[in-house]
Amino acid sequence: MTPILLNTGDMLMAAGLIVGCAALSLVLSLGIHRTLVVAAIRMAVQLVLTGSVLLFVFGRSSVWLTLLVLAFMFSAATFEVGSRQVARLTPAWHFGIGGFSTMTGTIIVVLVGLLTALQPHPWYQARTAIPMTGLLLGNVMNATSLSMNTLLSMVSRERAAIEARLILGATRAEAMNSLIRQSIRTALIPTLNQMAAAGVITLPGIMTGQILAGMDPFEASKYQIVLMSLIVSGNMIGATLSAVLTSARLSDARGRLRLDHLAR
Amino acid sequence: MRALGNAHAGPFEFDVPAGACLVITGMSGAGKSVLLRMMADLDPHQGDVALDGRFCSAMPAHRWRRQVVYLPAEPGWWSDSVLDHIPDDVLTRGLMAKAGLRAGVLNDPVHRLSTGERQRLALVRGLRLAPRALLMDEPCSALDEATTLMVEAMMREVMTGGTAIVLVSHDSAQAMRMADLRRELANGHFVGVDS
Incomplete structure (x- = not known):
């Protein structure tokens, strides 16, 4: 098992590719060269920093240090899960539900x-726990944010349809059932595509890496x-939790639709 | 039926005896729909509404709404197929005939129906629950004279069965025909006297 290590030349080649893409954007007046370069620099800095921090953390094998890194990752995910959504709940609930669902999943x-398949010693060993959490967190975050986004944008649009059910004596769960299911389904589509394509159309990241x-x-x-x-299980838990909690927040104990709980 | 709503509009205090029709008139934005929505417990409010002596707050909201059915001016539909909303049975067919709806409406997509057809279908959908009280918001706004009279006949029939109706209407002729009681709303409050 000898990993192929990359040298300075390889990194310059990567930089060259980015510059090439930026040049192409200029030639074709796509107007994305600036964003592209900024994103590339940002990515490089983030990854190099992550690499260095992980190198440091792996060297210590301290539970507290590991937990600190995980706490940072969870906070970042909580922030990201609620960003880029047009319709949103009031901030505390928006980030609360998004963060809670992502973390739980x-x-x-x-x-x-960690406790069954991988079983590192000790089970919280940083070298396994941190990359595993990172991989799963990113996926669950995507699913959770898709699920919330779908539900939030549908609820305001489907107000009349939801109330039509309530008016006829449906409970809030019955009235929002189809929206909740649709949100979960939408959230899982990327994962399902990924699974269907695995090995045939794409060689998945973990396998390639290994x-x-x-x-x-x-x-x-x-x-x-x-x-x-x-990943699928985590996504399912995150998407379901966020859809159910969001729909609960958008209704009340008297089964009313409470669009006033959306942020204006 | 006795009501004590209170929120953006009100407070309101009034009784509608079983089998009677209270007509509420008033300008747009006076709070008529707000009042109906509060009575159906669809919006947060203070105060309480009772039906046959049993309070709304004392029973699960969905059970209340099954007995106190609110028919909004623009009914909502949760799918494009009429049959997803109303089963094709004897009860439906009977009500549709009384409302002057052709039977083919059941198999049409909702978006192809006229506003008037949708209004009457929503009435059929609501009446299937055999409600004890009906809260109707402009139920005939898109109907011609003859069809309006058919719908009013249906309303009188359910009133004979003891159902109370609260009717919001802009049509003063309809108000004259239907009202056992009349109230006028302005700026969220009743004005004038009982008739």
């Missing part, structure tokens, strides 16, 4: 993974299967 599947790092492809595929199952 992630923590459950991370624990399942193979490049020198693992036997068959073993790498088993890794990918377990991780993919964890």
Whole structure:
């Protein structure tokens, strides 16, 4: 198992590609060169920083340091999950529900993974726990934010339809049921696509990484299967929790639709 | 039926005896729909409404709304198929005939129906629940004279069965025909005297 290490030349090549893309944007007047360069620099800085921090944390094997890194990741996810949504709840509820759902979904599947399949020693070992959490957190965050976004934008549009059900004696759960299910389904579409494409159309990231790092492809595929199952489960939990909690927040105990709980 | 709503509009205090029709008139924005929505417990409010002596706050909201059915001026539809909202049975067919709706309406997509057809279908949908009280917001605004009279006949029939009706109407002729009681709303309050 000898990983292929990258040298300065390789990094320059990567930079060259970005510059090439920016040049193409100028030539075709796509107007994205500025954004592209900023995004590339931002990405490079973030990744190099992450690499260095992880190098440091892995060297210490301290539970507290690991927890600190995880807490930082969760806070960032909580912020990101609620961003980029047009219709939103009032801030405390918006980020509260988004963050809670993302964290719950992630923590459950991370624990399942660490305590059953991977079993590092000790189970909270930074070298396993942090990358695992990062991988799952990113996926669960996507699903949760898609689910919330779908529900929030549909509820305001479908107000008359929801109230038509309420008027005829439906409970709030019955009236919002179809919207909740639609939100969860929408949230899971990217994951389902990813699963369907896995191995045939794309070689999934974890498997690619393992193979490049020198693992036997068959073993790498088993890794990918377990991780993919964890991702789907985490996404399902996150998407379901956020849809149910958001719909609960948009109604009240008297079964009324409370669009006044949306942020203006 | 006795009502004590109170929020953006009101406070209101009035009784509608079983089988009677209270007509509420007033300019647009006077709070007529707000009042009906509060009575159906669709908007937060203070105060309480009672039906046959049983308070709204004392029962689950969905059970209340099944007995006190609110028919908004623009009914909502949760799918484009009429049959998703109303089953095709004897009860539906009977009510549709009384409302002057052709039977083919059941198989049409909702978006193809006229406003008047949708209004009457929503009435059929609501009456299927056999409500004890009907809160109607401009139920005939899109109907011609003859059809309006058919709908009024249906309203009288449910009133004979003991159902109380609160009717919001801009049509003074209709108000004259239907009203057992009349109230006028202005700026969220009743004005004038009972008739």
